[in-house]
Amino acid sequence: MRAKDAVGRYGEQVAARYLTERGYEVLERNWRGTRGELDLVTRRGGTLVVVEVKTRRGTGFGHPAEAVTRAKLDRIRRLTAEWLHTRAAPRYEVRIDVVAVILPRAGAAQVEHLQGVL
Template identity: 70%
Template structure:
């Protein structure tokens, strides 16, 4: 596994633990659709939430959330529709969130949860 893949996987682990700590139920991790992958799919109450996780070791190239572009969000929306077609889940509503994880090497990971980005 490449170092960047390991950082990303660790960030997803941190994000999932954070969301479970907020009372969420994680339904899927790293779900592969026909044109990409959803990092996390979960339930926040009766709302289905698809979470794009971005992890960085520093802010030298910007805040992790800045890597979530309009193009990436459009892909996430398409994949969310595919996920819903292939799973027997009928949520009250659906939203897309971003969880930004910053690993500075000093202290615990910094987690920022951006709710309803689209």
């Protein structure tokens, strides 16, 4: 596994733990649809929350959340609709969040949860 991929996977683990500790139930990790992947599909109460996780080792190239472009959000919306269709899921309120994870050289990961990014 490439170092970049390992950082991303670790960031997804950090994000899942962070959300679980705050009452979210993780329904899917790395769900693959026809045109991409959803990092985390979670539920909190009656809300389905699709979470895009962005992880970086620092902010030298900008904040991790800045990597979530309009095109990326459009793809996440389409994948979310596909997930709902394939799961015959009950009617949920749906929200897309971004969890930005920064992994400093020393100390704990820094997590920022941006809710309802659309």
